[in-house]
Amino acid sequence: MLPDTVHKLPREERFAYARLLAFMARIDNELTVDEMAMFEQRLGTALLSPSQRESIRDALKNPPSLEECLEDLSGEAGRLALRDAVMMAAADGTVDEDEREALEDISEHLGLQENAVEQLLNWTVKGYRWMKEGYELLDSFEE
Amino acid sequence: MFPDGLIHRSPQERVRYAEILVFIAAADGELVREEIAMIEAMMGRAMIHPESRITVRGGFEQPIPLEQSLADLDPVFAQLVLRDAALVAAVDGDYDRKELTALRKIAKAADVTPKQLSLLLDWVTKGWHWFEEASVFLAK
Numbered sequence: 001m002l003p004d005t006v007h008k009l010p011r012e013e014r015f016a017y018a019r020l021l022a023f024m025a026r027i028d029n030e031l032t033v034d035e036m037a038m039f040e041q042r043l044g045t046a047l048l049s050p051s052q053r054e055s056i057r058d059a060l061k062n063p064p065s066l067e068e069c070l071e072d073l074s075g076e077a078g079r080l081a082l083r084d085a086v087m088m089a090a091a092d093g094t095v096d097e098d099e100r101e102a103l104e105d106i107s108e109h110l111g112l113q114e115n116a117v118e119q120l121l122n123w124t125v126k127g128y129r130w131m132k133e134g135y136e137l138l139d140s141f142e143e
Numbered sequence: 144m145f146p147d148g149l150i151h152r153s154p155q156e157r158v159r160y161a162e163i164l165v166f167i168a169a170a171d172g173e174l175v176r177e178e179i180a181m182i183e184a185m186m187g188r189a190m191i192h193p194e195s196r197i198t199v200r201g202g203f204e205q206p207i208p209l210e211q212s213l214a215d216l217d218p219v220f221a222q223l224v225l226r227d228a229a230l231v232a233a234v235d236g237d238y239d240r241k242e243l244t245a246l247r248k249i250a251k252a253a254d255v256t257p258k259q260l261s262l263l264l265d266w267v268t269k270g271w272h273w274f275e276e277a278s279v280f281l282a283k
Binding site (some may be wrong): 038040079 | 147150177179181182183186187188190219222225226253255259263266269270273276277279280281282
């Protein structure tokens with residue numbers, strides 16, 4: 001991942017951030033390899049302690065409710081969690097209705113602009129394009 | 144960064160990938176928190192086994208020599224490594240001389256010319272700008 005600020009958050013906020021991502025990962029009761037890779041990546045960025053990682057793995061098996069996740073989430077940790085929740089939701093190529101609804105609920109809880117989720121989805125699409133450009137660049141090296 | 148073909152590579156290749164990233168991160172001296180977070184993210188994205196991650200972390204203190212990790216590396220895989228090594232090298236804001244030397248060595252193993260490496264570094268810069276956009280509109 002590119003230079004990020006998740007690792008700069010206080011420890012408890014990083015935990016709350018990761019917990020929300022665990023919720024998002026299990027929202028449709030399916031966990032694709034791409035979603036798992038994205039989840040693992042974000043977990044790595046959060047630099048959690050071994051015991052926190054253990055709790056997050058438990059949360060992946062028995063996901064908390066969205067309300068429980070949001071209780072501990074506000075400010076910068078919340079905004080970063082929403083950003084990464086959008087990326088995770090889009091990791092398998094589509095954002096289904098349940099995912100979209102949860103993203104809007106998170107945004108509302110954080111008091112963000114009405115179109116924040118839409119903006120983040122557009123931003124994610126741009127990111128995918130950037131990644132694709134990277135592949136195309138590598139492919140062009142072989143020609 | 145989004146998931147990609149890396150997860151379909153063999154466990155041994157993915158560990159070698161991570162070892163090279165550690166070398167790059169450590170090239171300009173002691174690893175800082177940003178670099179460790181980036182390495183952990185890359186290991187997560189590559190879905191490296193937790194026990195293998197412990198082995199890779201051992202390299203934080205004493206990285207495996209680059210030449211050793213690059214030996215017999217499939218050039219196509221080396222290109223993926225080069226791409227992510229460039230991202231890791233850029234994480235602290237600039238490319239240090241030692242980082243650039245290491246990137247050139249990886250580029251050579253990947254059959255990538257200096258001009259092509261330069262294009263790849265431009266692509267990294269573009270990604271930085273993209274990533275920063277989210278912080279800007281989320282701060283509003």
